[in-house]
Amino acid sequence: MLKRFWRYFVALFAAGRLDAADPSTQAKMREAQVEMQQMRGQRLRERAVQEITQKNNLQQMVADTRTRLDELSAQVDLAESCGDHELSQRFLKLREGLAAALAATEQSLVEAEQTVAAVKEAIRREEDRLREDTAERLRVAAAWRHSQIPDAVPDPALLDWALRWAFGTLLALILLLALARNGRGGF
Secondary structure (H helix, E strand, O other): OHHHHHHHHHHHHHHHHOOOOOHHHHHHHHHHHHHHHHHHHHHHHHHHHHHHHHHHHHHHHHHHHHHHHHHHHHHHHHHHHHOOHHHHHHHHHHHHHHHHHHHHHHHHHHHHHHHHHHHHHHHHHHHHHHHHHHHHHHHHHHHHHHHHHHHHOOOHHHHHHHHHHHHHHHHHHHHHHHHHHOOOOOO
């Protein structure tokens, strides 16, 4: 990563000192920018995978804890129906501890869901930014190509003058050939 950053840094400074129209400089700049964007996108996707995995694990823990709470509630009811108050009290204490753990796990799950949403939003913003950058590059390239076209097409006034000259020269040649045919030729 440090190498890529260094190449991007060198390309930025080289663009200021070297000819900006130099294709090799432009290519190096584009390559460095693309690499940096790809690295950023890759890091965001890796973080998203980690956060989603953590969220899914927490969801599973919440589901397992709720199942265990339901089982403990059934055991408390069974112990009370059998008249074993001591066992019932132990199950109640276990259930209270598990309920506190469930509350903490649910809070962690809410935070994990918010983090996943934030990471997804960051990925969406990065993709939007990349699309905008690509569109801007295409607009600049099209404008540059469009600005090169007038250099290839002559000025309308010059074109008009050239056509008039060619037409006049053609008329003069036709007239000379006609005179030469009639034997009145000129030179």
